[in-house]
Amino acid sequence: MMGMMSWEVGAAEQGWRKGPWTPEEDKLLNEYVNLHGEGRWSSVARSAGLNRSGKSCRLRWVNYLRPGLKRGQITPQEEGIIIELHALWGNKWSTIARYLPGRTDNEIKNYWRTHFKKREKSSHKQEKRKAQLLKQKQQQENMSRVSSHADTDKLLKVIDQGNPENQQNITVTMHPSTSTVEDHYSPTMYHHDNNIIASNWSSDQYCVVDEGLWGGLWNLDDHPQNDHVDTNGINKILTMQNQATGFPFGGDSNNFYNTGGYIF
């Protein structure tokens, strides 16, 4: 060990490189980790000849270089799992990631944001569109006071009606915000086993889940239009999972399907 020098005090002053990783850097990091194993990230910089902070190295390894990463499209099952676990635990991305082998917390987080923040987004979009139309309208007015604005007005109206914010205000998640979320909601309901579903369902472990319970957790509404949120979230997912191919876990998928239930 080398004294107690602080290699990492203020990445800024230290002048660590930032931004996207180059293939050369990746190679260096890869070689280093293959030789010395994961961890001790702070020493990576000097040892591997990388001008990167330990944090940066770790992040790059964990999210990109680490072997066994899937990359590419999230499968329908994976999506289902993400949705379910997010409903249970909220934004506990790394916890959720543990149940999706080969996926990183970052990936899942990004996926969630891009796929399940639609409501926010679309209303945003609509606001923008509205602004745009208003602008057009004003321009028209300035140009010639004679023209009719009927069309623009109509459009604006339509947009208003289509705006979910003007319909029901539906929350996507229902997680509590405390940090003990997992303890609280951790499927103790999956009886027998203190570790519950934690750490171990890449093996053959699974659990049948009480549908009523999950039904209650299913607050997600994909179709603001047809308002039957009710009991069918479960069925939706079951269908999804049954249809799907490429079961993501190591375990025996037949077992899984035969339970008529759930992955866990």
Next chain:
DNA sequence: AACCCGCGCAACCGCATTTCT
């Protein structure tokens, strides 16, 4: 043709927690 805009994604930042000395 030029510009704008939104999207997806990798990486960063600040804070919290864990490990080391």
Next chain:
DNA sequence: CAGAAATGCGGTTGCGCGGGT
């Protein structure tokens, strides 16, 4: 045991790209 360092997490940013105007 205290303080420092390292690691881990979640939210956020910013860049490059494609599509629309």
